[in-house]
Amino acid sequence: METIKPEILRDYAQKASSFAHSPFSNYPVGAALQTEDGTIFTGCNIESSSYGLTVCAERNAIAAAVVNGHKKFRALAVYSINGATPCGACRQVIWDLCGDIPVYVFDKSGHGDIYRSGELLPNPFDVTKLEKKNNQ
Numbered sequence: 516m517e518t519i520k521p522e523i524l525r526d527y528a529q530k531a532s533s534f535a536h537s538p539f540s541n542y543p544v545g546a547a548l549q550t551e552d553g554t555i556f557t558g559c560n561i562e563s564s565s566y567g568l569t570v571c572a573e574r575n576a577i578a579a580a581v582v583n584g585h586k587k588f589r590a591l592a593v594y595s596i597n598g599a600t601p602c603g604a605c606r607q608v609i610w611d612l613c614g615d616i617p618v619y620v621f622d623k624s625g626h627g628d629i630y631r632s633g634e635l636l637p638n639p640f641d642v643t644k645l646e647k648k649n650n651q
Contacts, residue, residue, distance in 0.1 A: 516553040516589075521619045521627060524549060524592030528621065531557035531572065532594050538562060545594045546572035548580050548613075551587035556580040573605040577612050588613040591632075598622030606636040 524547045532545030537560055544560040558575025573593060580588070591609065593601060598620050601609060609618065615633040633639075 516551065518589045518617070519549055519553070519555075521590070521592060521617075521629070524555070524590060524619060525594060525621045525625070525627060527555050527557050528572075528592040528594035531559045531576070533559075535559040535572070536561045539564065539566070542595065544572040544599070546576040547592045547594075548573075548576040549589045549591075550580055550585040551589060552585075553589075554580075554583075554585065556583070556585070571602060571605050573601050574608050577608060581612065586612075588616055590617045590619065592619040592621060594621045596623045598626060598628065600630065600635060606632070607639065610636045610639045611641060 527547035528545040531547060532543040535543030537543050539562050546558045548556045556576050556579040558572045558579055560572045562569045573591065591613065600620050609632045613632060615631050618630045618632055618635060619627050621627040
């Protein structure tokens with residue numbers, strides 16, 4: 516299975532943004548994640564009045580895929596009105612769970628940029644930093 520066209524992922528992400536719960540920021544975000552077998556999972560941002568408890572669209576899409584048994588991913592699309600890239604927490608989770616995949620970022624005009632998750636999170640903290648050294 517090949518990665519589907521970015522425009523298809525954009526459409527899924529844009530639709531997901533319409534379900535966002537963003538009463539505090541009024542900034543809806545949607546995400547669409549394609550799994551290795553071609554399945555697409557979506558997520559939207561869910562805000563809390565305790566801002567630290569807010570969950571981003573990207574992490575919601577990843578969680579939806581994982582809870583449905585998926586562990587390998589091909590691409591992620593993120594949609595917001597002005598094409599914002601994923602936040603730092605999302606970049607870390609994307610790296611940890613998806614690896615170095617393409618991340619498409621779209622705005623309301625349909626303009627899109629493409630990044631690799633490794634570009635968004637250079638020199639990541641990951642499992643290699645957790646491995647014990649032979650002399651420890």
